[in-house]
Amino acid sequence: MFETLMDTIGARFGRPEPRRRVRDFIAGLLAPLPVKNCWTIAEHAGDDGPGGMQDLIGRASWDDAGVRADVRDFVAARLGHPDGVLLVDEAGDLKKGTRTVGVQRQYSGTAGKIENCQLAVHLSYASPLGHTLLDVALYLPKSWTEDPERRAEAGVPNTIGFATKPQLARRLIETALAGGLPCRWVAGDEAYGGDPRLAAALRGHRLGYVLAVACSHHVPTGLGIFRADRLAAGLPKRAWQRLSAGVGAKGLRYYDWAFIALPHAVDQHQGHHWLLIRRNRGTGELAFYRCWSPELVALRQLVAVAGRRWSIEESFQATKTGLGLDQHQHRRWKAWHRWTTLVIAAHAFLAAATAISTSSPDGLIDITVNELRRLFHALILEPARPAADVIAWSIFRRRHQDAAKISHYARQALTEP
Structure with a gap:
């Protein structure tokens, strides 16, 4: 599978040297290097210096958007499903200085506050x-789009103007749809749920959505327009159902859920609108979602889509801790997109390979993306140790994780339905 993906991506390059280097680069991203950059990846590949890898990222002639299209086709062939969910979210990389493309002081969800990022x-x-990262768009603040000198220094193309995060998300979604990726739903947080134009565009594509909104979000009802939190406060006790939003690190994620049909929100796209409400069983904290589907669906289906949104956080964690998504040292537009594209390709390979891994016997959890990355490097890319030693360590880790899983589920069973 790895060689198939590398051959597909390699067809984007006209010469054998960059084809070899892109394979070595992705192999380096998959390697357990303490830091991922062109120097360490070149050393892992056996190069005598970092120049070749730096050329690949910064100066060689290739189309990163075309490579992401190849990755999308690879994902569609191996993870594609009619009930697929497209997830949109933003990730922040903390940076120093002012010259790295797109950097300024702005709110970062990664840091939880305003930072230079x-x-x-x-x-x-x-x-x-399975699930994997698929595509990306760098957000350029107005401080960048309105500064020609700064744009030129960072190599930002003249065709790139200012776009809000929901506008960028819409472009990514429409590119995926145009590429034939099978999907039925879109999910995102408040940054995207609060944009009515994005929601209208999704309805136009007949894509159902579960988009988070603020408690102050205004909802049309037969009695007028009300804040979401006011509607929640008036719900009777029987309106709430306890359902799981999916499997978490410590068992099933149970919340109390309610939903309200919104027939007065119907527009030219028809379909069904709801306000979905999630209540934390411990704190009572509420979360709100605007939902739409071209056909009638049950509450359980909306809850499942809302729960799917957390898989993008797992992808961020896997790519940052294992593949160096945020470890790039590039300031320019082209280099940033190329680094990120190759990280996405590496993650897509791991996700697809994990999906075909056979079920584990009792006493072991299934192979995870992180575990497969370790095995693939040790057994295929760089078999420096005996295979039996590598597999023994894999079994040890998975047995320990299975014992922890059983313990979490047993503790949860004492209090959960």
Whole structure:
């Protein structure tokens, strides 16, 4: 599978040297290097210096958007499912200075406060077969788009203008749809749920959505327009149902859920509108979602889509801790997109390979993306140790994780339905 993906991506390059280097680069991203950059990846590949890898990222002639299209086709062939969910979210990379493309002081969800950082809108794909990052768009604040000298220094193309994060998300979604990726739903947080134009565009594509909104979001009802939190406060006790939003690190994620049909929100796209409300069983904290589907669906289906949104956070964690998504040292537009594209390709390979891993016997959890990355490097890319030693360590880790899983589920069973 790895060689198939590398051959597909390699067809984007006209010469054998960059084809070899892109394979070595992705192999380096998959390697357990303490830091991922062109120097360490070149050393892992056996090069005598970092120049070749730096050329690949900064100066060689290739189309990163074309490579992401190849990755999308690879994902569609191996993880594609009619009930697939497109997930949009932003990731921030903390940076120093002012010269790195897109950087300024702005709110970063990664840091939880205003910091000097880059922000990028990511598109992820989740299906019953697995989930992976798929596409990306760097957010350029107006302080960049309105500064020609700064743009020129960072190599920002003249065709790139200012776009809000929901506008970037819409472009990513429409590119995925145009590429034939099978999907039925879109999910995102408040940054995207609060934009009515994005929601209208999704309805136009007949894509159902579950988009988070603020408690102050105004909802049309037969009695007028009300805030979401006011509607929640008036719900009777029987309106709430306890349902799981999916499997978490410590068992099933149970919340109390309610939904309100909104027939007065119907527009020219027809379909069905709801306000979905989630209540934390411990704190009572509420979360709100605007939902739409071209056909009638049950509450359980909306809850499942809302729960799917957290898989993009898992993808961020896997790519940052294992693949160096945020470890790039590049200031320019082209280099940033190329680094991120190759990280996405590496993650898509791991997700697809994990999806075909056979079920584990009793006493072991299924192989995870992180575990497969370790095995693939040790057994295929760099078999420096005996295979039996590598597999023994894999079994040890998975047995320990299975014992922890059983313990979490047993503790949860004492209090959960």
